[in-house]
Amino acid sequence: MGKKRRPKYIFVVGGVLSGVGKGVTSASLGAIFRSKHFKVTALKADPYINVDAGTMNPTEHGEVFVTDDGDETDQDMGNYERFLDVDLTRTNYMTTGRIYQTVIDNERSMKYKGRCVEVVPHIPEEILRRIKEAQKVHEADITIIEIGGTVGEYQNILFLEAVREMKLKYPDDIALVLVSYLPVPSHIGEMKTKPTQNAQRSLNSVGLHADLIVARGPMELDMIRRQKLSLLCGIHKEYSISAPDVESIYEIPLKMEDQDIGNKLLKILHLPGRRSFLKQWDAFVHQIKHTKREVRIGVVGKYFGTGDFTLADSYISVIEAIRHASWYHSAKPVLDWIDSEDFEQNPQRLKTLNAYHGVIVPGGFGTRGVEGIIRAIQFVREQKIPYLGLCYGMQLATVEFARHVLGIEEANTVEMDPASREPIIHVNPFQEKNIRENRYGATMRLGAYTAALKKGSVVCKAYGKPAISERHRHRYEFNNAYRKRIDDAGLRVVGVNPESDLVEIVELDGHPFFVGTQFHPEFHSRPMRPHPLFREFIRAALKRTVL
Numbered sequence: 350m351g352k353k354r355r356p357k358y359i360f361v362v363g364g365v366l367s368g369v370g371k372g373v374t375s376a377s378l379g380a381i382f383r384s385k386h387f388k389v390t391a392l393k394a395d396p397y398i399n400v401d402a403g404t405m406n407p408t409e410h411g412e413v414f415v416t417d418d419g420d421e422t423d424q425d426m427g428n429y430e431r432f433l434d435v436d437l438t439r440t441n442y443m444t445t446g447r448i449y450q451t452v453i454d455n456e457r458s459m460k461y462k463g464r465c466v467e468v469v470p471h472i473p474e475e476i477l478r479r480i481k482e483a484q485k486v487h488e489a490d491i492t493i494i495e496i497g498g499t500v501g502e503y504q505n506i507l508f509l510e511a512v513r514e515m516k517l518k519y520p521d522d523i524a525l526v527l528v529s530y531l532p533v534p535s536h537i538g539e540m541k542t543k544p545t546q547n548a549q550r551s552l553n554s555v556g557l558h559a560d561l562i563v564a565r566g567p568m569e570l571d572m573i574r575r576q577k578l579s580l581l582c583g584i585h586k587e588y589s590i591s592a593p594d595v596e597s598i599y600e601i602p603l604k605m606e607d608q609d610i611g612n613k614l615l616k617i618l619h620l621p622g623r624r625s626f627l628k629q630w631d632a633f634v635h636q637i638k639h640t641k642r643e644v645r646i647g648v649v650g651k652y653f654g655t656g657d658f659t660l661a662d663s664y665i666s667v668i669e670a671i672r673h674a675s676w677y678h679s680a681k682p683v684l685d686w687i688d689s690e691d692f693e694q695n696p697q698r699l700k701t702l703n704a705y706h707g708v709i710v711p712g713g714f715g716t717r718g719v720e721g722i723i724r725a726i727q728f729v730r731e732q733k734i735p736y737l738g739l740c741y742g743m744q745l746a747t748v749e750f751a752r753h754v755l756g757i758e759e760a761n762t763v764e765m766d767p768a769s770r771e772p773i774i775h776v777n778p779f780q781e782k783n784i785r786e787n788r789y790g791a792t793m794r795l796g797a798y799t800a801a802l803k804k805g806s807v808v809c810k811a812y813g814k815p816a817i818s819e820r821h822r823h824r825y826e827f828n829n830a831y832r833k834r835i836d837d838a839g840l841r842v843v844g845v846n847p848e849s850d851l852v853e854i855v856e857l858d859g860h861p862f863f864v865g866t867q868f869h870p871e872f873h874s875r876p877m878r879p880h881p882l883f884r885e886f887i888r889a890a891l892k893r894t895v896l
């Protein structure tokens with residue numbers, strides 16, 4: 350794109366139901382425009398009063414996705430990064446709370462020069478400032494902005510007002526996409542467009558009109574439905590895009606581009622059409638569909654009373670990282686959520702872990718189920734089942750090793766026992782103050798930190814380089830007072846942050862694969878570029894024979 354071209358913006362809003370795939374649709378649009386050689390960035394506007402997602406319960410709100418610059422954001426940001434293959438920053442995320450906070454801070458520092466500060470225009474003004482800032486920082490030709498929630502609720506009304514004002518200012522540079530749900534009631538057996546018509550009407554009532562509708566639903570749009578959407582929602586008949594449920598989300602860019610969605614949006618944005626180059630996606634989806642053997646991964650945590658559905662949302666980046674790595678090895682991943690509390694009550698059930706090719710303990714917080722996790726880690730260590738511990742999974746692997754190999758019976762993390770006499774995982778003085786003063790928002794060790802890797806270690810070979818940078822989100826740390834003893838006994842410290850001397854990675858000698866990371870490698874995994882540690886974990890898992 351020539352330098353003088355005006356930046357273009359695509360807003361994505363949801364209709365009818367939440368959770369129908371606005372995030373993946375936005376991410377897929379990003380992938381499509383990237384394949385057309387545009388520079389693309391994507392933003393999420395979350396209607397919550399929370400300043401960031403760090404204080405939200407992941408079983409309610411989904412995973413907290415951490416950016417390199419340490420922002421605690423919405424899980425959709427992970428989809429953008431995976432589909433666009435870019436690293437986003439805090440400029441790509443905003444919440445209602447964050448916007449109000451800036452406006453109030455501005456007011457306190459007299460930035461409004463004595464004028465009355467009002468919801469309109471000052472809130473939409475701040476929303477637009479942030480959108481433009483992201484466009485600038487990422488030098489984007491096309492900026493995709495997903496507005497959380499569904500049209501018609503109170504929560505996102507100011508974001509919609511911002512779109513209206515932007516459209517007034519730049520009528521040729523804005524496209525509005527409505528991702529809507531078309532239900533098929535079982536007693537009727539046909540797809541219904543009425544709720545989508547109502548969603549368009551809700552948009553109309555705030556001065557907006559969707560240009561294009563992505564019609565989610567259990568089946569394809571037929572001709573009649575297309576005509577209805579066109580007539581009753583007032584859109585060009587070509588501008589309804591069929592988006593039925595698919596097996597893998599990675600098919601979505603292909604399915605949408607089959608209907609030429611990219612060029613249709615370019616037309617709305619007053620840009621000439623361009624060819625898309627989605628060959629790699631094609632090959633990737635082909636690879637997914639032609640997996641040869643299953644790789645069974647047990648994910649152990651405190652899952653009692655949490656359904657599979659919420660778990661899938663809370664650990665989406667871990668799941669995706671397992672998938673990317675499995676597909677890389679032409680294997681089909683099968684995941685089981687294993688409730689660690691079960692092992693506390695019924696230790697004989699630990700044997701069931703033998704059925705897995707590999708076991709992961711993902712990140713987590715709190716005390717529930719922790720003893721069960723420690724037992725599970727002991728079992729996989731002793732039975733030589735490939736193990737990957739992510740954050741809490743690294744900390745608890747260290748505690749387990751200290752207890753059962755070094756014989757430090759009272760070894761613990763102070764998260765479990767603040768008065769522990771053997772604090773293998775402890776809290777640094779700075780964090781102690783945060784905890785004492787209830788300062789929980791954005792006070793963890795967050796974002797990218799580097800680690801120097803030990804030459805010749807499993808992880809150094811996996812990464813293929815001696816220095817790495819990975820994303821963090823934790824409050825507690827490996828206690829360096831125990832480092833030498835643990836390392837000497839065989840749980841090697843193979844990754845250390847050079848500035849702080851904090852332990853970043855441990856790996857066990859003489860085990861097919863036993864690695865724990867203080868960081869979250871899952872955030873860096875990309876569909877066509879699996880994370881090296883997940884890749885090697887799955888490689889080891891596939892070597893294991895299970896009955």
Ligand code: GLN
Nearest residue numbers: 712713740741823824825
């Ligand atoms: N609860 C641990 C800590 O705060 C681990 C955090 C995590 O797993 N993300 O340090």
